[in-house]
Amino acid sequence: MNKITAWVKDYAHMFNVGSLQYFRRTPPKHYLGHVIDGKVPVIILPGIFGRWAFLKPMADHISLLGHPVYIVPKLGNNIGDIPSSAKKVKEVIDENNIKNVIIVAHSKGGLISKYLMLHEDPEKRVKGLIAVATPFHGSSIGKLIPSYSIQELSSDSDIILYLVSHTEADSKIVSIIPQYDNHVWHEKGSHLDGAMANIEVETSGHHKVLDDKKVWDLVVEWIEKISRL
Numbered sequence: 001m002n003k004i005t006a007w008v009k010d011y012a013h014m015f016n017v018g019s020l021q022y023f024r025r026t027p028p029k030h031y032l033g034h035v036i037d038g039k040v041p042v043i044i045l046p047g048i049f050g051r052w053a054f055l056k057p058m059a060d061h062i063s064l065l066g067h068p069v070y071i072v073p074k075l076g077n078n079i080g081d082i083p084s085s086a087k088k089v090k091e092v093i094d095e096n097n098i099k100n101v102i103i104v105a106h107s108k109g110g111l112i113s114k115y116l117m118l119h120e121d122p123e124k125r126v127k128g129l130i131a132v133a134t135p136f137h138g139s140s141i142g143k144l145i146p147s148y149s150i151q152e153l154s155s156d157s158d159i160i161l162y163l164v165s166h167t168e169a170d171s172k173i174v175s176i177i178p179q180y181d182n183h184v185w186h187e188k189g190s191h192l193d194g195a196m197a198n199i200e201v202e203t204s205g206h207h208k209v210l211d212d213k214k215v216w217d218l219v220v221e222w223i224e225k226i227s228r229l
Contacts, residue, residue, distance in 0.1 A: 003204075007182050010205030017207070021053035027071050028060065036066025040127065040227040041098050043070045043089065047107025047133075047207075048149060049077050054210070055106060061216045062104065067223065070096065078108060079149040082159050086116040093125055100127045102223050106210060107183070108153060110134025110175075115159075117169035128196070128226035129169075130219050132176045133184060133206050136192045137164055140185040155186055170194040174222045176215060180204035197222070 042062055046054045052071035063069040074088040089112060093101065103113045103126060110131030117126050138155030152159055174197045177190040183206035184190055191198050203212040 003180060003182070006180050006204040006208075010182055010208045013205065013211055014207040017054055017211075018050070021051045021056070024051075024053035024056060027052065027056075027069070028063070031059070031063045031069040031071070034063060034066060035068045039066040039068070040223065041068045041070060041101045042223065043072065043092065043098075043101055043103045045072065045075070045089065045103060045105040045109030045112060046078050047105075047109055048079065048153070050106065050109075051075075051077060055104070058104070058210055058216050058219065061213075062220060062223065065220060070098065070101075081148075081152060082108070082112050082115050082163075083119070085112045086120050089113070089116050090120040093121075099125050100227070101125055102127050102226055103129045104132075104219055104223070105129060105134065106132050107134055107206065110136070110173075111153075111159075111163060114163055114169055114173065117172060118163075118166055127172070127229070128222075129173045130176065130222050130226075131173060131190070131192075132215065132219070133178055133181055133209055134175060134190050134192075135160075135184045135186060136175065136190060137186045137188050139183060141183055167194050171196055172226075174199065174226070176201060176209070176218060178204055178206065178209040181206050181209075196226075 044055045044059045105113045113129045138160035173195045175192045177200045203209045
């Protein structure tokens with residue numbers, strides 16, 4: 001796919017879903033009301049400037065298969081720093097007494113999840129992470145915008161360097177990688193050495209990848225695989 005076309009389609013999707021997310025404040029009742037025995041709980045985490053509803057289509061798909069799906073309302077637009085955001089996820093886990101949970105995260109959500117597994121999960125309640133388009137090595141795009149929330153994601157930021165140097169949780173992570181990612185500017189992209197799996201999909205676009213039903217099926221496939229470990 002032409003890179004310019006990928007940018008256009010990705011931003012069209014981002015603005016379309018990004019505008020709708022503000023009208024979806026309450027998750028559907030089936031997220032916790034349609035639960036099938038044996039299906040592991042799932043927490044969904046958006047990327048920067050994203051609310052939980054940015055992942056609603058994928059989350060709906062997961063929920064309707066019988067998995068209890070949890071959101072983290074206190075993340076808001078997800079512009080807080082990574083360590084404090086991880087604490088908000090832990091609050092949801094503790095308040096609901098969730099065990100053997102799998103996190104499905106987009107972009108920055110994957111970084112929050114890795115930090116959570118490293119620092120906020122002493123009881124090992126998080127069984128695994130499926131990260132979509134996550135800049136595990138940061139992105140040089142972060143240097144171009146004078147906002148702490150974005151610069152935190154730069155490849156040379158303290159938190160990114162810390163996460164790169166601590167690999168203890170990497171074997172519990174599945175990284176799903178768009179064919180072309182217009183936001184993750186790093187030679188390794190979303191590839192994570194030591195991950196449970198690195199999977200490149202045919203879809204291009206940092207946000208558009210969330211709209212691919214084949215990616216949804218891949219996420220569900222790995223939820224099932226991880227749940228059996």
